Amino acid sequence: MLSTLEVVTVVVVGVMVGVEFSVAFFLNAIFKALPEDAGQLGRAHGGRMLGALMPVWYFTSLALSAGWAVAGRHRTGTGLVVAAAALLVVSVLMSVLLLVPINNRSKTWTPENRPADWKEQQDSWDRYHYARVAVIVAAFTLLVTALA
Structure with missing residues (x-):
């Protein structure tokens, strides 16, 4: 049973990392290359779509990691799993405190109603x-290392 939990956790966290990495390094670059209105509308749509999915994914990843840490507490590598879970807590806190407020605003923007500083807000979201992404890549790396 623990082996199944370990594999499921690594797969769920790994796919989440892949999605977030793709957003950071591919999708946002594509949106920035589009004409201004199209790029902003694309980001707003992405914010609505992924904004609904990602909270579930982040909390599921955290719950799976915590479950692995508890279930495998007597096994080698548990410290790595605990550290990964702690990093996932950091990622959730970053999301709630830094990224979600910007996303909640930007997902409603259209060319007609966006604020004058919309580009600066998007740049802030990108930096956060x-x-x-660096935090969740580190968490994923720890989980894979614990599995190996």
């Missing part, structure tokens, strides 16, 4: 997102 890069940091969050």
Whole structure:
């Protein structure tokens, strides 16, 4: 049973990392290359779509990691799993405190109603997102290392 939990955790966290990495390094670059209105509308749509999915994914990843840490508490590598879970807590806190407030505003923007500083707000979101990606990549690396 523990082996299944370990594999499921690594897969769920790994796919989440892949999605967030793709947003940071591919999708946002694509949106920035589009004409201004199209890029901003694309980001707003992405914010609505992923904004609904990602909270569930982050909390599921955290719950799976915590479950692995508890279930495998007597096994080698548990410290790595605990550290990964702690990093996932950091990623959730970053999301709630830094990224979600910007996303909640930007997902409603259209070319007609966006604020004058919309680009600066998107740039702030991007910077926070890069940091969050680094945190979840580190968590994923710890989980894979614990599994190996």
